[in-house]
Amino acid sequence: MTEFPTIYSITEDELDLNSLLAQITLPSTGAACVFTGLVRGETGRDGLPPRTEYLEYEAYAPMAEAKMRQVADEIRGRWPTVEGIAIVQRVGRLYPRTPTVLIACTAPHRDTGVFDAARYGIDRLKEIVPIWKKEVSPEGEVWVEGEYTPTPGE
Numbered sequence: 001m002t003e004f005p006t007i008y009s010i011t012e013d014e015l016d017l018n019s020l021l022a023q024i025t026l027p028s029t030g031a032a033c034v035f036t037g038l039v040r041g042e043t044g045r046d047g048l049p050p051r052t053e054y055l056e057y058e059a060y061a062p063m064a065e066a067k068m069r070q071v072a073d074e075i076r077g078r079w080p081t082v083e084g085i086a087i088v089q090r091v092g093r094l095y096p097r098t099p100t101v102l103i104a105c106t107a108p109h110r111d112t113g114v115f116d117a118a119r120y121g122i123d124r125l126k127e128i129v130p131i132w133k134k135e136v137s138p139e140g141e142v143w144v145e146g147e148y149t150p151t152p153g154e
Contacts, residue, residue, distance in 0.1 A: 004076070007086040008068035010061040010131075015088060015099045024084025024106050031110040032084075033118040035103045041096030043135065056134040057091040057100065064089065067129040075105065075121055081112035087121060089131055101125065 005024045021032055039055050068087045075085055084106040094100055103121040107114040125131075133144045 004082075005084045006069075006072045007084075007088065008065055008072055009088050010059045010064050010091055011088060012090065012092045015090060015102045017102065017104075020086045020088065020102060020104060021106075024086050024104060026083050026106070028108050029083055029106045030108050031112070031114050032104060032106045033110075033114045035101075035118050035122045036099045037101040037122070039094050039096045039098045039100055043137075051137050052096060053136050053138065054093050054095045055100070056093050056136065057089070058132045058134075059089065059091050059130065064129050064131055068125065071121055071124045071129065074124060075117050078120065079105075079107075079113040079117040081107050082114060082117050083107055085117075085121070087125060089125070089129070091131075 005026075007020065007023055015036070017034065017036070021034070025032065039052065041052055043050060043052050068089075071087060072085045075082055082105050084104070086102060086104040088102045090100050101122070103118050103125065105114050105117040105121065135142050135144050
């Protein structure tokens with residue numbers, strides 16, 4: 001049986017889409033679905049300032065990467081046709097138009113759930129992976145609350 005490649009990491013390095021795709025692509029791969037989140041320069045939502053100078057992302061890598069592994073396992077459980085998975089989150093100071101997160105899934109064909117798998121990956125990352133984000137604007141700074149609330153024992 002072929003071992004399916006799985007990448008999950010917290011990094012300060014620039015996200016390299018081509019390198020990540022190469023690492024999760026097999027000879028049988030015919031489709032890749034990639035989601036990349038970017039820093040917005042204009043926000044003006046949910047009470048946040050209208051302009052963002054930069055974001056600061058923080059994470060405790062061992063905990064965050066364990067949760068990323070959980071997300072990858074959940075994807076494999078729901079979409080067994082997915083071959084490769086990459087889940088990578090940048091941390092540090094990131095400026096507008098900079099990629100912050102990348103979720104990529106590969107499969108033999110586009111009609112095998114690869115789109116849904118990638119969408120699920122980013123939604124679950126936002127839901128359970130403990131990553132903290134501070135938004136800095138000319139008006140000041142604010143920590144942006146995520147949806148993650150740890151349960152006892154996590």
